[in-house]
Amino acid sequence: MGYNSENYRRIRGEYETKYKRAHEDADRRRAQLHEAVPGVREIDASLGRVGLEIMRAIVAGGEATAKQVDEIRRRNQELQKKRAALLREHGYPEDYSDVRYECPVCSDSGYVDGKMCACMKKQLILAGCESSGMGHLMRTQSFDNFSLDYYRQNAAEQAEMDRNVSLAYRYANGFEAGSSGNLLLMGGTGLGKTHLCSAMARVIIERGYDVYYTGAQGMISDFERERFGNSASYGGGEEIGRYFDCDLLIIDDLGTEVTNQFTVACLFNIINTRLSSGRSTIINTNLTPSELQSRYTDRIVSRLLGEYRMLRFVGIDVRKQKLSQNT
Ligand SMILES: [Zn+2]
Numbered sequence: 001m002g003y004n005s006e007n008y009r010r011i012r013g014e015y016e017t018k019y020k021r022a023h024e025d026a027d028r029r030r031a032q033l034h035e036a037v038p039g040v041r042e043i044d045a046s047l048g049r050v051g052l053e054i055m056r057a058i059v060a061g062g063e064a065t066a067k068q069v070d071e072i073r074r075r076n077q078e079l080q081k082k083r084a085a086l087l088r089e090h091g092y093p094e095d096y097s098d099v100r101y102e103c104p105v106c107s108d109s110g111y112v113d114g115k116m117c118a119c120m121k122k123q124l125i126l127a128g129c130e131s132s133g134m135g136h137l138m139r140t141q142s143f144d145n146f147s148l149d150y151y152r153q154n155a156a157e158q159a160e161m162d163r164n165v166s167l168a169y170r171y172a173n174g175f176e177a178g179s180s181g182n183l184l185l186m187g188g189t190g191l192g193k194t195h196l197c198s199a200m201a202r203v204i205i206e207r208g209y210d211v212y213y214t215g216a217q218g219m220i221s222d223f224e225r226e227r228f229g230n231s232a233s234y235g236g237g238e239e240i241g242r243y244f245d246c247d248l249l250i251i252d253d254l255g256t257e258v259t260n261q262f263t264v265a266c267l268f269n270i271i272n273t274r275l276s277s278g279r280s281t282i283i284n285t286n287l288t289p290s291e292l293q294s295r296y297t298d299r300i301v302s303r304l305l306g307e308y309r310m311l312r313f314v315g316i317d318v319r320k321q322k323l324s325q326n327t
Pocket residue numbers: 103104105106107108109110111117118119120
């Protein structure tokens with residue numbers, strides 16, 4: 001499990017704030033009651049003392065303890081009843097000064113019995129989608145709405161696309177950091193490569209992994225800023241660190257970036273470092289294998305063709321088909 005650590009730190013902080021605020025709000029309401037309802041302040045003071053007595057009796061132990069604790073508990077209940085009646089009389093709900101947590105399951109701590117509460121998991125997933133860089137895509141592109149209808153004209157093409165979707169589905173649902181290998185999605189524009197990537201990313205983030213999505217040109221620009229920019233205006237190595245550290249890196253549109261010695265070196269660095277550390281990468285490209293060969297160095301191409309599982313996307317541009325249907 002590798003929830004994005006920056007998101008995790010931020011969300012833990014938010015939970016601490018939330019918890020503190022819930023208690024402060026309850027204290028405020030209690031103080032308000034003390035002003036508005038005569039007798040409640042005294043009852044609250046007695047309840048505080050009774051709580052202490054119970055603790056002392058339990059710590060002291062011994063045979064008398066059980067009886068003593070029962071007796072104190074009875075007094076406690078009486079005080080509670082009296083308090084509730086007073087509040088009702090003055091038009092306040094009985095639980096007016098109770099702490100109101102956003103999540104009653106974990107009392108806004110984010111954990112229940114040492115396990116992460118569902119509410120915190122949900123926050124991490126949402127944050128993971130946003131910080132993955134493909135939050136906007138994931139809202140609309142899932143496995144559920146990946147339609148094979150557009151590939152119907154040709155049975156062989158449809159079968160191939162069917163295989164791609166099943167493989168992507170299995171990859172996402174069985175994803176494990178460090179052992180899931182790499183995918184190379186090849187084919188023309190508008191054949192659903194990005195759609196399938198965001199569908200996989202969504203599932204993998206939901207399963208608790210750190211996914212980072214980037215366009216090839218954007219990634220190269222980050223490395224250029226890292227190399228040529230000054231550190232005062234740029235966040236140093238932190239930003240490019242994600243290209244190496246995330247559990248799954250998705251590089252979209254490889255081949256659309258400007259190609260020169262520097263960009264090729266960057267690309268090799270990322271591909272090679274991730275391969276040697278066992279971290280998975282998915283690459284989308286419109287380039288054919290021979291175009292890859294003419295554009296990149298042998299050591300890049302040999303890694304892509306040797307270490308990545310290739311998914312060939314076939315058919316006619318889905319976006320054009322959708323457009324012609326709508327007109
Ligand atoms: Zn919770």
